[in-house]
Amino acid sequence: MKIERPAAAAGSSKVSRLLLGALTVAGLTSGGSALAADALRDGRIGYVMTERRWAVYESSPEGKIECPHGFNSGPREQFEELFPKNSGKTYTEMESRLMREGRAFHLENQKDPFPFYEAQGPKSYGLNLDGKVGPNDYQGPEGEKGVDNQLYRAIGCIAAYRMGGVVSFFDTVDMYRNGYNRWLIELTGVDDMTNDDDVTVTTYRGLNDLYRDGTGQAFAPGSTQDVDIRWGKSFISKLKGKIVNGVLTTEPVDLLKWPNSQPGVFSGYYIMRGSRFQLTVNQDTAKGVLGGYVDVESYIHQLNTNWATHHQSYGQLSAGSLNRALLRLADGYPDPKTGANTAISSAIELQFVQTYLMHPQEKKTVVARKSP
Amino acid sequence: MRSIGVSFASVTRDRDLSPSGLSRRVWIRSLTRSPLNLFHFLSTDLPVALASTAVFFSGAQLATAAEPAAAAPDPFNQYWQSADAPDHELYVKEVLPPGFQVIATELEGPVFADAQGRTLYKWPLQTLRNGATGDRQGRPSTCTNEVLRVSAGLMSPYPAGLALPDLDHRPSCVDLWPPVIAPKDAKAVGKWTVIQRGDGAEQWAYDGYPLYASSLDRKPGDVHGGTKMSAGGDGGVVRVPVGPAIGIPPGFKVVPSTSGRLITTDRGDSVYTWDGDDKPNVSNCYKDCLIDWAPVLAPEIVKERDDWTIVKRAPGVNQWAFRGKPLYTYNYDRGSRNFWGADVPGWHNAYTQRALRPPEGFTVQDAEGGGQVLADSRGHTIYYYNCRDDSFAQLACDNPDSTQAYRMAICGNGDPKLCRETFPYVIAPAGAKSTSRLWSVIAIDPNTGHRAAPGQESLQVWAYRDRPVYNYVGDDQPGVTNADGYGEFTGGRNGFKAFVLRDIFQGNAFRQ
Numbered sequence: 024m025k026i027e028r029p030a031a032a033a034g035s036s037k038v039s040r041l042l043l044g045a046l047t048v049a050g051l052t053s054g055g056s057a058l059a060a061d062a063l064r065d066g067r068i069g070y071v072m073t074e075r076r077w078a079v080y081e082s083s084p085e086g087k088i089e090c091p092h093g094f095n096s097g098p099r100e101q102f103e104e105l106f107p108k109n110s111g112k113t114y115t116e117m118e119s120r121l122m123r124e125g126r127a128f129h130l131e132n133q134k135d136p137f138p139f140y141e142a143q144g145p146k147s148y149g150l151n152l153d154g155k156v157g158p159n160d161y162q163g164p165e166g167e168k169g170v171d172n173q174l175y176r177a178i179g180c181i182a183a184y185r186m187g188g189v190v191s192f193f194d195t196v197d198m199y200r201n202g203y204n205r206w207l208i209e210l211t212g213v214d215d216m217t218n219d220d221d222v223t224v225t226t227y228r229g230l231n232d233l234y235r236d237g238t239g240q241a242f243a244p245g246s247t248q249d250v251d252i253r254w255g256k257s258f259i260s261k262l263k264g265k266i267v268n269g270v271l272t273t274e275p276v277d278l279l280k281w282p283n284s285q286p287g288v289f290s291g292y293y294i295m296r297g298s299r300f301q302l303t304v305n306q307d308t309a310k311g312v313l314g315g316y317v318d319v320e321s322y323i324h325q326l327n328t329n330w331a332t333h334h335q336s337y338g339q340l341s342a343g344s345l346n347r348a349l350l351r352l353a354d355g356y357p358d359p360k361t362g363a364n365t366a367i368s369s370a371i372e373l374q375f376v377q378t379y380l381m382h383p384q385e386k387k388t389v390v391a392r393k394s395p
Numbered sequence: 396m397r398s399i400g401v402s403f404a405s406v407t408r409d410r411d412l413s414p415s416g417l418s419r420r421v422w423i424r425s426l427t428r429s430p431l432n433l434f435h436f437l438s439t440d441l442p443v444a445l446a447s448t449a450v451f452f453s454g455a456q457l458a459t460a461a462e463p464a465a466a467a468p469d470p471f472n473q474y475w476q477s478a479d480a481p482d483h484e485l486y487v488k489e490v491l492p493p494g495f496q497v498i499a500t501e502l503e504g505p506v507f508a509d510a511q512g513r514t515l516y517k518w519p520l521q522t523l524r525n526g527a528t529g530d531r532q533g534r535p536s537t538c539t540n541e542v543l544r545v546s547a548g549l550m551s552p553y554p555a556g557l558a559l560p561d562l563d564h565r566p567s568c569v570d571l572w573p574p575v576i577a578p579k580d581a582k583a584v585g586k587w588t589v590i591q592r593g594d595g596a597e598q599w600a601y602d603g604y605p606l607y608a609s610s611l612d613r614k615p616g617d618v619h620g621g622t623k624m625s626a627g628g629d630g631g632v633v634r635v636p637v638g639p640a641i642g643i644p645p646g647f648k649v650v651p652s653t654s655g656r657l658i659t660t661d662r663g664d665s666v667y668t669w670d671g672d673d674k675p676n677v678s679n680c681y682k683d684c685l686i687d688w689a690p691v692l693a694p695e696i697v698k699e700r701d702d703w704t705i706v707k708r709a710p711g712v713n714q715w716a717f718r719g720k721p722l723y724t725y726n727y728d729r730g731s732r733n734f735w736g737a738d739v740p741g742w743h744n745a746y747t748q749r750a751l752r753p754p755e756g757f758t759v760q761d762a763e764g765g766g767q768v769l770a771d772s773r774g775h776t777i778y779y780y781n782c783r784d785d786s787f788a789q790l791a792c793d794n795p796d797s798t799q800a801y802r803m804a805i806c807g808n809g810d811p812k813l814c815r816e817t818f819p820y821v822i823a824p825a826g827a828k829s830t831s832r833l834w835s836v837i838a839i840d841p842n843t844g845h846r847a848a849p850g851q852e853s854l855q856v857w858a859y860r861d862r863p864v865y866n867y868v869g870d871d872q873p874g875v876t877n878a879d880g881y882g883e884f885t886g887g888r889n890g891f892k893a894f895v896l897r898d899i900f901q902g903n904a905f906r907q
Binding site for chain 1: 550
């Protein structure tokens with residue numbers, strides 16, 4: 024069965040929902056790979072992000088190597104230490120809850136009253152961002168040297184960020200339950216998906232829902248995403264890169280901003296400096312790492328405005344303690360006035376599935392009208 | 396193809412109509428050939444239509460709560476109407492106990508009020524993170540004159556038993572929410588009943604919920620104590636203004652929003668009107684127009700009444716019209732309560748009444764969050780502050796008459812100066828006035844955040860619903876909303892939220 028324009032399959036409008044149904048039938052009758060078989064068209068191929076996780080190397084679930092002292096304490100533990108229930112004293116909200124909440128947004132001093140466990144050990148995921156091998160650099164699991172990922176040192180022993188932790192979990196859940204987070208990349212100028220020495224990667228925010236495959240456990244390639252150029256201009260970035268043996272590597276871009284919010288919050292993003300992709304790409308998926316120096320101030324602001332103390336508590340994530348650790352471990356982009364580093368090296372594991380990008384100038388396809 | 400509709404044929408606008416005709420089914424020709432539409436009509440629309448028809452037309456009489464001066468609504472403004480616009484929401488008239496009345500309000504539509512014009516509120520039980528509070532339906536009020544002194548621990552992660560702020564002048568629940576006391580000879584009528592309070596007094600209740608006035612309401616028509624808009628699960632157990640049933644036909648509902656009373660289908664699809672329909676009750680949307688727009692179908696036999704009339708598209712094919720304008724849904728809307736269709740020139744969301752315009756100088760900005768926000772004259776986002784305390788009484792702390800301890804902690808770590816720098820008040824120009832009572836200029840003591848005493852040096856600031864509005868120092872350009880979520884529970888509990896008019900990703904949830 025020939026499908027003339029699978030691009031119109033996965034919008035979330037009423038028309039698009041009809042199209043999705045039509046294409047589901049098409050997929051069942053023509054084989055699962057038919058949709059993405061010709062995903063590269065006119066040198067263009069698009070992807071939509073389906074999974075994202077700050078890269079945390081785990082030697083074991085308990086983290087015996089990287090977290091020999093255990094995991095860090097969170098808001099509940101710290102509150103109990105400061106204001107013990109069995110003290111016999113009635114604490115005021117002013118001196119306890121409101122003091123803690125106020126300082127989460129207005130960090131008063133750099134010294135953390137609580138011990139903070141940084142991730143230990145020689146290994147981490149990530150990229151060599153500065154081209155050097157330094158004393159604080161990690162070794163990648165495959166043996167690559169000079170891996171820059173000081174964010175891992177800060178978050179590696181916080182339960183929320185480890186596999187199955189609440190940040191790790193909700194970062195992905197909120198990706199598909201909150202359309203604000205729809206992040207797209209488009210490769211253009213692609214002559215060959217395996218080897219091409221000059222391609223362009225452009226990031227966008229999308230406007231449509233993600234669609235799962237028939238199992239409900241994974242996301243299917245071949246959907247459509249409308250590109251948001253009305254509200255999402257600030258999320259558009261352009262990177263140059265090349266594909267070698269199926270691995271796309273881009274040059275760093277000075278500033279990359281991508282959306283990340285919890286449902287119900289009308290804002291939220293990360294800003295990464297000197298960031299670059301390293302993704303294994305094919306006509307169905309793109310998987311790999313985004314490395315760069317994440318801006319500390321916006322990182323903490325995003326955390327505090329999108330992930331309340333309540334939520335932080337379930338992952339033993341103290342925003343105040345983490346904020347201090349990030350400022351202490353920041354290793355890039357020094358402030359020209361103070362000399363203090365403003366960004367911290369980091370890596371994010373990413374997964375995308377292929378999608379057809381519909382730019383606003385492209386006419387809508389109304390397949391529903393073909394129904395009898 | 397044919398589908399089932401509900402007849403309005405036997406419905407008249409008289410009070411003594413027979414309900415026997417209400418459920419009579421008639422066959423009408425469906426305008427659409429889509430199997431999907433047929434499914435929805437049969438499986439979803441019909442039962443709802445039957446149920447709501449019974450409510451809407453069983454002896455009901457529609458009324459308006461005001462007799463406004465006739466004036467043309469401003470066609471250039473998507474979200475607001477002018478103060479003299481004629482648009483007011485109709486409601487279903489019901490028998491009220493002596494002394495009660497229905498008052499038209501600017502944002503909430505018709506609400507019940509007592510003889511003094513005070514808006515009536517209920518406080519339905521709601522579960523928070525660690526427990527529930529509020530009034531149970533049909534049970535006595537839990538709002539008492541006891542001054543609660545410690546927190547209830549309803550909100551994670553903080554424990555119960557923390558001493559609440561400003562204990563030396565902390566009010567009781569009754570101080571802020573005086574119960575609506577019934578005379579000893581009061582008699583129940585309709586949904587109006589009497590429930591005995593713990594102190595033995597009789598309290599009026601509506602639909603089983605005890606009724607209160609709000610200390611924040613000063614004039615008839617004020618609804619400062621609460622709103623019908625959703626507060627969100629973590630916003631606290633809120634008080635909700637109570638009013639009569641809305642006068643709309645089956646198949647529609649009205650969604651309370653920041654821009655007014657938005658009409659949708661009962662499935663939540665926004666309905667639109669078109670400037671191209673230039674004659675009352677006549678549709679010019681045929682052929683290519685129908686690619687993008689779907690007429691909202693009415694049953695074949697239906698009684699027109701008041702704002703709701705019928706467009707004859709073809710023999711037996713009726714389309715709803717509201718105030719003479721044919722209604723449509725937009726085929727490219729994404730989910731419910733949408734404004735996508737209004738992005739198409741000449742098309743407008745339908746409201747029973749829009750909110751009144753903000754004062755001169757305020758603007759609307761496209762926002763990175765995906766939608767539009769209210770902004771100041773520079774285009775910088777306007778924020779409002781939410782707060783409810785963690786007592787069982789869930790007293791509001793979001794206004795200048797309440798404790799400022801919570802707000803000061805969030806915006807300035809307890810420091811008023813840092814607070815003003817982080818969230819500066821939106822200063823009103825000298826002599827500024829508002830034509831809408833939703834907006835006002837109030838004098839604020841900059842150091843305490845409370846109202847300034849007469850003669851005291853103060854800031855003249857804009858207030859929405861009698862609460863100051865703010866900018867955020869971290870918003871360095873128009874269209875950013877960096878402080879949305881700033882505070883406890885992402886700004887819903889004790890913190891700041893952007894004044895969002897449209898939110899494409901959250902289905903325009905219109906958070907309080």
